[in-house]
Amino acid sequence: NATRLVEQFIERLIEKNPEELQNEGILPQGIIEEWRSGFDEHVLVGMVPSARHYEAYRKHRFYHIPVKQLKKGxxxxxxxxxxxxxxxxxxxxVTCFGKIAAVNIVKRSAITELPKRSDEEYVRFEVESWNFLQNVxxxxxxxxxxYAMTTFNMLKQAKELPELFMKSSEEIALWRILRRLSDRIRFDLDARYLDQASKITAYRIKxxxxxxxxxxxxxTNGTKHKTIAAELLRxxxxxxxxxxxxxMGEGRDQKMNLAKSTLR
Structure with missing residues (x-):
């Protein structure tokens, strides 16, 4: 009947991602690309070593890093x-972010806000203004x-540092699926520092x-395991x-069965 058709339509909206809905004509063509273009700009997340540096960066609206420490991209x-x-x-x-207004290569001694005698070359980023994240x-x-590279979209949505690491389209696709189920997703990386890690070893949700x-x-959920092709993400x-x-339901079933067996 009509009520069941509406229920099935709503179920499809919940299960499918925006790309699938666009392919089926439910979302207008081009709307996803337009939305992403404003959020997938890259962000350089720079480590701040001291309170003196943090105060100078915020007060004078800049950030600096040695040229020799910068990597491709x-x-x-x-x-x-x-x-x-x-x-x-x-x-x-990660506390705040700002749009880059200008980029210059300068001698370290020229950065007078944080005085140091050195002719080493640094990249100095001028920032328009600092905007504090709603949650650190x-x-x-x-x-x-x-430093680590991420996207503006990830920066705005992340709650924990490892979320900023995601690089591959498969990692991002999986993260987007899991975010539809919970905003509390944990990541395990293969190194303590984001800029030294090479991969995500596990995602954890509930x-x-x-x-x-x-x-x-x-x-995996307890003793239950399921393996599927990663290409399904795409x-x-x-x-x-x-x-x-x-x-996730398997876990609830296991707990219920355990509780029942305990009561017998």
């Missing part, structure tokens, strides 16, 4: 975000040694652990969504 940054290490600010974590992105046991590697998605993300939801 830093030029794509449109924003700077500050990550004061423990003790450098009242709160440890917490380190949760991780850190940044020098009672489920998910590992992505070798073209496979391995979903081809059929709604299938991945259903599998994760199903495994």
């Amino acid at each position: 830093w030029q794509t940054a449109r924003y700077i975000a500050l990550y004061p290490k423990r003790g450098a600010a009242p709160q440890n974590g 992105i917490r380190p949760v046991g991780y850190g940044i040694a020098v 009672n489920v652990s998910i590992r992505l590697g070798d073209g496979l998605l391995m979903i 081809k059929q993300p709604s299938t991945v969504f259903r599998e994760v939801v199903g495994m």
